[in-house]
Amino acid sequence: MKEESVMGSGTCEFEQVHPKFHYKQAHDPGTDTSCVTFSYDGNVLASRGGDDSLKLWDIRQFNKPLFSASSLPTMFPMTDCCFSPDDKLIVTGTSVQRGCGSGKLVFFERRTFQRVYEIDITDASVVRCLWHPKLNQIMVGTGNGLAKVYYDPNKSQRGAKLCVVKTQRKAKQAETLTQDYIITPHALPMFREPRQRSTRKQLEKDRLDPLKSHKPEPPVAGPGRGGRVGTHGGTLSSYIVKNIALDKTDDSNPREAILRHAKAAEDNPYWVSPAYSKTQPKTMFAPVESDDEEAKNEPEWKKRKI
Numbered sequence: 048m049k050e051e052s053v054m055g056s057g058t059c060e061f062e063q064v065h066p067k068f069h070y071k072q073a074h075d076p077g078t079d080t081s082c083v084t085f086s087y088d089g090n091v092l093a094s095r096g097g098d099d100s101l102k103l104w105d106i107r108q109f110n111k112p113l114f115s116a117s118s119l120p121t122m123f124p125m126t127d128c129c130f131s132p133d134d135k136l137i138v139t140g141t142s143v144q145r146g147c148g149s150g151k152l153v154f155f156e157r158r159t160f161q162r163v164y165e166i167d168i169t170d171a172s173v174v175r176c177l178w179h180p181k182l183n184q185i186m187v188g189t190g191n192g193l194a195k196v197y198y199d200p201n202k203s204q205r206g207a208k209l210c211v212v213k214t215q216r217k218a219k220q221a222e223t224l225t226q227d228y229i230i231t232p233h234a235l236p237m238f239r240e241p242r243q244r245s246t247r248k249q250l251e252k253d254r255l256d257p258l259k260s261h262k263p264e265p266p267v268a269g270p271g272r273g274g275r276v277g278t279h280g281g282t283l284s285s286y287i288v289k290n291i292a293l294d295k296t297d298d299s300n301p302r303e304a305i306l307r308h309a310k311a312a313e314d315n316p317y318w319v320s321p322a323y324s325k326t327q328p329k330t331m332f333a334p335v336e337s338d339d340e341e342a343k344n345e346p347e348w349k350k351r352k353i
Contacts, residue, residue, distance in 0.1 A: 068106060068109045070104075070109060070110075073094055073096070073102065073104075073112075074094070074096030074097065074098045074100065074102070075096070075097075075098035078096055078097030078098045079096070079097040079124040080094055080095070080096050080097070081095045081096070081097060081121060081123065081124050081125055081126040081127070082094070082095040082125070082126060082127045082128050082139075083095075084127075084128060084129055084130065086130050086134050086157070087130060087132070087134050087180070088134055090105060090106060090107065091103060091104065091105060091106070091113075091134075091157070092104040092105075092106055093128050093129075093130065093137055094128075095119075095121070095126055095127065095128040095139055096121075097121060097124070099117060099118060099119050099120050099121060100115055100116060100117045100119060101115070101116045101119055101128055101137070101139050101155070102114070102115045102116075103115070103137070103157070103160060113160070114155075114160030115160075116155060116160060116162070119139060119141050119153060120141055120142050120143070121140075121141065121142045121172075122142040122172060123142060123172065123174050123190070125174060125175065126139065126140055126142065126173075126174060126175075127139065127140065127174075127175050127176045127177065128176075129176060129177060129178045130157070130178065131178055132178065132179075132180040132181075132183055134157060135156065135157055135158070136154050136155065136156060136157060136163070137154070137155045137156075137157055137160075138152055138153065138154050138155075138176060138178060138185065139152075139153055139176065140152055140153070140168070140172070140173025140174065140175075140176050140187070141153060141172070141173060142172035142173065142174075142190070143170075143171070143172055145171070146170070148170070149167040149168065149169060149170050150167075150168045150169060150170075150171055150172045150173040150189060150190070151165045151166060151167055151168060151173065152165060152166045152168060152173060152176060152185070152187065153165045166197070168187055168189060168195065169189050169191065169193055169195075170191075171189045171190040171191035171193070172189065172190035173187060173188075173189055173190075174188050174189060174190055175187070175188040176188070179206070181204065182198075182203060182204055182205060182206035182207075183198070183199065183202050183203045183204060184196055184197065184198040184203050184206045184207055185197040185198075309330075
């Protein structure tokens with residue numbers, strides 16, 4: 048089809064389409080041709096008619112059908128037919144009256160057009176069907192609103208196989224032996240059976256048992272032993288955490304802390320003193336005053352009033 052448009056005038060001109068193949072008596076007059084589909088090689092055409100027939104045509108010799116199959120009832124104007132992905136089979140669905148049987152999928156061999164297989168779908172008509180070429184699965188729609196997918200576990204790819212869950216294994220019934228409790232109040236103590244406790248008390252007792260309750264082992268205090276790492280010192284991270292948590296605050300006099308290194312800095316200068324050796328004045332520190340002298344020199348307004 049050739050399309051030409053004129054943007055200025057807004058009009059379109061279409062060339063007339065002439066059909067290349069035209070066969071008026073393909074199906075009975077007055078009936079609907081519900082589906083026409085080509086094979087994957089493009090040489091064969093399948094048509095599904097309202098006259099309950101399925102026909103196969105060769106477009107290279109379109110004067111008569113190659114094969115024709117009848118007795119395929121259809122009551123819907125959209126009943127499908129389609130080719131298999133390998134072009135060896137043709138499939139279509141059949142219609143039934145309500146309560147008069149089951150709708151079927153019927154398979155024909157393309158080379159001989161023999162009916163090779165059919166599947167009962169449900170107690171309603173098969174309206175639509177599609178054989179997906181890549182998934183290799185058949186999708187079926189029925190007249191009662193059902194949609195079904197048929198697949199091969201080995202030949203199909205993805206699709207419905209992704210939704211299929213594995214069959215659940217049957218749970219094996221464990222055989223347990225129970226012993227009846229016999230009450231003998233007048234028996235000797237050596238022959239008496241232990242009294243059965245309630246389930247709650249037994250659970251409380253098991254909770255206190257570290258083996259039955261699966262109580263985790265407490266952390267190792269001190270160095271590691273028995274293949275277990277100690278609380279600290281065993282790994283780098285634990286060593287760092289331990290040192291970060293240490294209290295390294297120094298409550299000593301800052302002046303005394305600095306003067307502690309004054310003699311070593313004067314005897315062996317390394318960083319600052321060599322750079323200012325010629326211009327640096329002699330260091331002079333204030334004399335140390337005792338607490339009593341500091342109290343005497345304190346102004347009156349700072350002194351504590353008694």
